[in-house]
Amino acid sequence: MNETGVREARQVEVVVIGAGQAGLSAAYHLRRVGYVPDRDFVVLDHAPRPGGAWQFRWPSLTYGRVHGMHALPGMELTGADATRPSSEVIGEYFAAYEERFDLRVHRPVDVAAVREGEGGRLLVESSEGTYATRALISATGTWDRPFWPRYPGQETFRGRQLHTAQYPGPEEFAGQRVVVVGGGASGTQHLLEIAPYAASTTWVTRREPVFREGPFGEEEGRAAVALVEDRVRQGLPPRSVVSVTGLPLNDAIREGLANGVLDRQPMFDRITPEGVAWSDGRVVEADVILWATGFRPVVDHLAPLRLRETGGGIRLDGTRVARDPRIHMVGYGPSASTIGANRAGRAAVTEIRRLLEKQPALTT
Numbered sequence: 001m002n003e004t005g006v007r008e009a010r011q012v013e014v015v016v017i018g019a020g021q022a023g024l025s026a027a028y029h030l031r032r033v034g035y036v037p038d039r040d041f042v043v044l045d046h047a048p049r050p051g052g053a054w055q056f057r058w059p060s061l062t063y064g065r066v067h068g069m070h071a072l073p074g075m076e077l078t079g080a081d082a083t084r085p086s087s088e089v090i091g092e093y094f095a096a097y098e099e100r101f102d103l104r105v106h107r108p109v110d111v112a113a114v115r116e117g118e119g120g121r122l123l124v125e126s127s128e129g130t131y132a133t134r135a136l137i138s139a140t141g142t143w144d145r146p147f148w149p150r151y152p153g154q155e156t157f158r159g160r161q162l163h164t165a166q167y168p169g170p171e172e173f174a175g176q177r178v179v180v181v182g183g184g185a186s187g188t189q190h191l192l193e194i195a196p197y198a199a200s201t202t203w204v205t206r207r208e209p210v211f212r213e214g215p216f217g218e219e220e221g222r223a224a225v226a227l228v229e230d231r232v233r234q235g236l237p238p239r240s241v242v243s244v245t246g247l248p249l250n251d252a253i254r255e256g257l258a259n260g261v262l263d264r265q266p267m268f269d270r271i272t273p274e275g276v277a278w279s280d281g282r283v284v285e286a287d288v289i290l291w292a293t294g295f296r297p298v299v300d301h302l303a304p305l306r307l308r309e310t311g312g313g314i315r316l317d318g319t320r321v322a323r324d325p326r327i328h329m330v331g332y333g334p335s336a337s338t339i340g341a342n343r344a345g346r347a348a349v350t351e352i353r354r355l356l357e358k359q360p361a362l363t364t
Contacts (some may be wrong), residue, residue: 009117009132012042013356015124016137017301019045019105021072022331023139025092025345027103028073029052033353037104044126045107046144051091051100053143060169060193063089071336072097073342114138114327115304120359122305122326135352135357139330139345142295149181149293155269159287167290172192177285178202179276181267182292183209185247188262189291192252195261202284204265204276228296233320235309237296297332299334325355 005058014025014030027043035041049055052351063069064082069090071077075097080089098105117123117132147166154161164186178198183205187333195201247253256262266285268276275286299307299314302360307314307323315322319330328348331341 009123009130010042011121011132012040013133014041014135014137014258014352015122015131016139017111018052018139018141018331019047019050019094019098019103020108020139020141020331020341021070021340022052022141022345023052023137024072024097024103025342026137026139026330026344027105028101029346029349031101031103032074033349034115037102042131043103043105044109044111044124044128044131045105046110048108049091049211050095050105051087053096053141054090054094055087056143057087057353058167058173059085059087060168061086061189061310065189066090070342074345075100077357082362084191111140111301113304114302117144117322120326122239134326134356136327137345137348137352138299138327138332140298140301140309141331142297145296145298147293147296148291151268151271153273157271157275157289158273158274159275159289161289161291163215163293164190165295170197173198176201176287177275178288178290179204179284179286180292181205182263182294183207184292184294185248186251186294187292188247188253188256190290191261193199194290195256202265202276202286203262204267209247209262209264211253211312213249225305233317235311235313237313280285299329299332302327306345317342318351326350328352345353 016026023043023045027037027041030041031037037043047055057248062083063080063086066086095267106128113125114136116124121132121134122136124133124136125327141166142313167190173194174197177200178194179202180187180194181204184347187203187205191201191203193198253262266278269279270277271289272283275284276289277283278352305324307321307327309315314329316329316333319328321327321329330344330348330350
């Protein structure tokens with residue numbers, strides 16, 4: 001047997017990849033049903049410290065400005081200072097959570113690939129060695145795969161281009177002409193922050209933004225999630241929940257619409273050395289193009305298993321991968337919100353426990 005064979009690998013029942021909201025929820029529920037960390041299951045996280053993607057958010061995103069942050073199962077987040085950066089508040093909360101439930105997250109550990117092994121096991125190849133597991137929970141999120149659209153002339157731009165994943169905060173744009181691309185929550189937040197510092201801002205989006213008035217209750221939330229879930233069931237790449245709910249029309253958004261900061265322009269046709277241009281001859285000069293164009297799921301580690309459908313996505317039944325019942329994806333598609341991640345973690349563990357109880361481990 002070769003060096004990645006089952007006998008040379010460390011054998012566990014379940015490997016959880018990722019220790020953000022979804023991964024920690026899954027680990028919590030594994031413990032709750034009797035699985036022991038570092039014996040029955042292992043959590044591998046590539047980040048340098050607890051906090052999931054939150055630890056990488058820009059300093060100006062304070063905890064009080066975070067929308068829809070739901071507590072992890074079994075431990076509330078209480079008494080947080082709303083003026084502190086969300087990266088600090090949530091990072092400390094995740095760290096305390098890992099310690100309280102003794103989840104023993106391994107970090108920083110990079111997972112390169114998941115392959116078929118012997119005896120019905122999957123081989124998880126990581127920077128700390130190979131694990132042979134009977135089931136896998138992939139909770140890798142999207143933060144590490146920012147989406148950069150391509151436009152003619154992009155490589156000729158003499159200014160600076162950066163993505164939301166690299167956003168440093170508004171002060172760095174003082175006195176600059178900034179084009180913000182993207183119609184989601186990040187794009188509007190960036191614009192509202194940058195405008196008081198920048199020489200000028202221009203907002204461009206592919207589609208006309210949809211602003212949502214009124215309350216957004218459980219019924220509306222379920223309907224939005226159902227739309228995203230339907231795409232995943234069809235094996236199509238998931239869209240974000242925000243893309244089908246629209247943007248909440250709060251006081252900050254209303255002010256931005258009134259003062260012209262959120263004066264949306266249609267998508268430009270090309271990028272020039274000095275800025276951006278439309279086919280009708282209109283041009284905007286710019287020092288910075290900020291791409292608030294979202295993220296894509298991090299799933300490359302699953303590529304050796306050939307799980308993608310012809311539509312380009314990975315088809316799920318709940319959290320279970322349709323092509324392989326040993327694999328569950330949490331924080332993917334309809335569970336890519338904090339409350340959705342919590343529920344998905346519980347659902348994945350419930351199904352995995354049933355699967356493993358029905359199929360005793362094979363000896364190799």
